[in-house]
Amino acid sequence: MTPTYYLLLSALLFSIGTIGVLVRRNAIVVFMCIELMLNAVNLTLVTFARVNGQLDGQVMAFFVMVVAAAEVVVGLAIIMSIFRTRRSASVDDSNLLKY
Amino acid sequence: MQEQFLAQAQQQVNAPDIAYGAIAPVLIVLGFACLSVLVEAFVAKERRWGLQIGVAAAAIVLAGASLAAFISSNDAAGGPTGKTGVTTLAGAVSVDKPALFLWGTLLALGVLALLLIADRTVGGDMQTEVFPLFLFALGGMMVFCAANNLLTMFIALEVLSLPLYLMCGLARKRRLISQEAAVKYFLLGAFASAFFLYGLALLYGYAGSVKLADIATAAVGTDRSDTLLFGGLGLLVVGLLFKGSVGPFHTWTPDVYQGAPTSVTAFMAACTKVAAFGGILRVLTVAFQSTQWEWRGVLWGVAIASMAIGAIFGLTQTDVKRMIAYSSVAHAGFLLVGAIAMNTDGLSSTLFYLLAYGFTTIASFGVISLVRSGSGEATDLSQWAGLAKRSPLLAGVFTFLLLALAGIPLTSGFIGKFVVFSAALRDGMAPLVVIALVFSAVAAFFYLRVVVLMYFSEPAEDGPTVSVPGAFTTVAITLGTFVTLLLGVLPGFVLNWASSGGFLS
Numbered sequence A: 001m002t003p004t005y006y007l008l009l010s011a012l013l014f015s016i017g018t019i020g021v022l023v024r025r026n027a028i029v030v031f032m033c034i035e036l037m038l039n040a041v042n043l044t045l046v047t048f049a050r051v052n053g054q055l056d057g058q059v060m061a062f063f064v065m066v067v068a069a070a071e072v073v074v075g076l077a078i079i080m081s082i083f084r085t086r087r088s089a090s091v092d093d094s095n096l097l098k099y
Numbered sequence B: 001m002q003e004q005f006l007a008q009a010q011q012q013v014n015a016p017d018i019a020y021g022a023i024a025p026v027l028i029v030l031g032f033a034c035l036s037v038l039v040e041a042f043v044a045k046e047r048r049w050g051l052q053i054g055v056a057a058a059a060i061v062l063a064g065a066s067l068a069a070f071i072s073s074n075d076a077a078g079g080p081t082g083k084t085g086v087t088t089l090a091g092a093v094s095v096d097k098p099a100l101f102l103w104g105t106l107l108a109l110g111v112l113a114l115l116l117i118a119d120r121t122v123g124g125d126m127q128t129e130v131f132p133l134f135l136f137a138l139g140g141m142m143v144f145c146a147a148n149n150l151l152t153m154f155i156a157l158e159v160l161s162l163p164l165y166l167m168c169g170l171a172r173k174r175r176l177i178s179q180e181a182a183v184k185y186f187l188l189g190a191f192a193s194a195f196f197l198y199g200l201a202l203l204y205g206y207a208g209s210v211k212l213a214d215i216a217t218a219a220v221g222t223d224r225s226d227t228l229l230f231g232g233l234g235l236l237v238v239g240l241l242f243k244g245s246v247g248p249f250h251t252w253t254p255d256v257y258q259g260a261p262t263s264v265t266a267f268m269a270a271c272t273k274v275a276a277f278g279g280i281l282r283v284l285t286v287a288f289q290s291t292q293w294e295w296r297g298v299l300w301g302v303a304i305a306s307m308a309i310g311a312i313f314g315l316t317q318t319d320v321k322r323m324i325a326y327s328s329v330a331h332a333g334f335l336l337v338g339a340i341a342m343n344t345d346g347l348s349s350t351l352f353y354l355l356a357y358g359f360t361t362i363a364s365f366g367v368i369s370l371v372r373s374g375s376g377e378a379t380d381l382s383q384w385a386g387l388a389k390r391s392p393l394l395a396g397v398f399t400f401l402l403l404a405l406a407g408i409p410l411t412s413g414f415i416g417k418f419v420v421f422s423a424a425l426r427d428g429m430a431p432l433v434v435i436a437l438v439f440s441a442v443a444a445f446f447y448l449r450v451v452v453l454m455y456f457s458e459p460a461e462d463g464p465t466v467s468v469p470g471a472f473t474t475v476a477i478t479l480g481t482f483v484t485l486l487l488g489v490l491p492g493f494v495l496n497w498a499s500s501g502g503f504l505s
Helices: A003-023 A027-052 A056-086 B002-010 B020-042 B045-077 B097-118 B130-146 B150-168 B175-207 B212-219 B226-243 B252-259 B262-287 B289-315 B320-339 B344-368 B392-406 B412-426 B430-456 B471-489 B492-498
Strands: B085-088 B093-096 B371-373
Touching: A003 A027, A003 B175, A027 A056, A027 B175, A056 B150, A056 B175, B020 B045, B020 B085, B020 B093, B020 B097, B020 B130, B045 B097, B045 B130, B085 B097, B093 B097, B093 B130, B097 B130, B097 B262, B097 B344, B097 B471, B130 B150, B130 B262, B150 B175, B150 B226, B150 B262, B175 B212, B175 B226, B175 B252, B212 B262, B212 B289, B226 B262, B226 B289, B252 B262, B252 B320, B262 B289, B262 B320, B262 B344, B289 B320, B289 B430, B320 B344, B320 B392, B320 B412, B320 B430, B344 B392, B344 B412, B344 B471, B344 B492, B392 B412, B392 B430, B392 B471, B412 B430, B412 B471
Parallel strands: none
Antiparallel strands: B085 B093
């Protein structure tokens, strides 16, 4: 097994997620890109667990999943509440606070 | 490979020893947070507010008592100099001298923030959900300061952040900007914690473990991949610097400080800074001391950028909450100067600075919450013109707090800057100290601008009124101001406590 391919794939996924956060306009899509970044990290962790022959990395991946789930709860609640008052989930419309 | 996994899994798993006495403060705060959720669910609405205040206050008082009990037993066990502390939960949490100091700081600042949040006489625009969220955030911050491996640190980071995102959006009046602050804080915060996590994964690949001590061991003279080490370190530090609102990672700070309810801003500004810098100090000192010559130059740059951004953008602000936000960015730069002075003075001076800055900041947000016009808080600086003629006392207190933020002698801000800069000098960072002094002078200008505005301008016709503060707010502002003065005159006791010992891993 060559870990390099898995690490490159996870780095690629992480980069796609990062670029998505920076260029997308819809808060939900931005949020999905953040989730993609977290899952890319999971892939890295599992790969390194395999390389090191330990279970630690796999256990950490579970922790990350739990945290990601908690983040979804909080994040969607916040995005929903702003959507209700504004009728829009675009991050460009939230422009009362600047400079 | 598969057999190896199975063999490892089948080994006898021993339950780790838990030093309950040491972690009792955290357990109490988080336990009362759960209790507070139950109160929220089962108690009738009209009785909830008072009960929630009681639960939160009891949590902080009991946690403080158990902290004091542990400190005295710890000191008694180790002879005159005191034991260094304990690591517990299989090395995941390290309750050492800096952690104890930071816990004490967080609980003390928590009391002040709770007083501001609990006062409904002037603001009163929040739901009771704020109390359980407050306790969870406080518990997360306490774990964050004491986390001895990166995974614990990450979980603590989320436990402290997620409630804060929600607390930002809780304002009932000014709902739009409050929610906007929550969305911005959430998206950027989650983005930054993803970076932290990727850094964690790379360091795991580097060292085969996420314990700070193991990373330190691995970093000393091995032929492992430097790419993993420095890639991981860089990403990890970006996540930490974001939380501390340092330098180029500060973009959320002004928006969130302005949009969040003022009492929440006070809590966030003071306590998050303490927790984040506690984490930064521990990570840099315990795990990366041996590689400091590689990364220190970068953090020099970050510290300079942070001071420059805070001082220069602070000059152009027209909103008093945004101005304090940029001042906090500048202060984060000064704190980073102390944090990268990798000696014992650097540690103790940064701890002292955090305590001093926290009290001053909470008191100044308390003052800001009192100046109101018809539509809510009057945070626009033009409305503050001539405030000294309307309310000399309030203007006097705010002037004192601003002077403390600027670092004028006889205030805690001066002593804080003095100890941090002298620690940095002793570590041979003279150019950085000179730059820091220049930027403190620039920053002093915008604090003094507000003082001049309050004392030497004619008050506007339809200017804001100064509300009569409720008992809670009065106590919070008085305590904050008193500590600011006390630490400026008699800093010895706190400085001694801050320098009583280093990190234990």
